Amino acid sequence: MSEIEPENSDPSQIQTSFHMGDLGKLTTRQVQQISPAALAYLGDAVYELYVRHRYILPSKRIQAYHHQVVDRVRAEAQAQHLQSIEPHLSDLERDIIRRGRNAAFGRPKRVSARIYQQATSLETLVGYLYLSDPQRLNELLIYLESNYEPTGPKTKPKTDEEKSLEDCQPE
Secondary structure, three states, X not given: OOXXXXXXXOHHHHHHOOOOOOOOOOOHHHHHOOOHHHHHHHHHHHHHHHHHHHHOOOOOOHHHHHHHHHHHHOHHHHHHHHHHHHHHOOHHHHHHHHHHHHHOOOOOOOOOHHHHHHHHHHHHHHHXXXXXXXXXXXXXXXXXXXXXXXXXXXXXXXXXXXXXXHXXXXX
């Protein structure tokens, strides 16, 4: 059996060939009946799949893939992505963002409520566009890719205990 070689292993070409699948485009009315939390749930999966697809070539160890993907799908990175695309969104897309922000409840301990709301808003928009306008979603994902700057921490995040000990230190 011969080994299959990709036609082009240039990562910039991978992003433009990402297809959303053929689940069938839903009408705006159908998508608006889906809760923002459900759209965010779907959007989280779609966005992570896009990022994984983006980094699959060139081949590397799974741990290297994992670190690249985690850096892109972290709440802080998603909040940054949302801020970069907001000026380019339609009124309807801004409304979806607002609905996603309002639907965000709870949050991980390591991020602020504001960051978590922004990340959830982006996931809601991704889920919405995945179902209603895959071409527009692809445009936004390509825009995000071309304007991406890593946001990952350079050092291990401090635990709550380490933070409280710092607060007790004299200046």
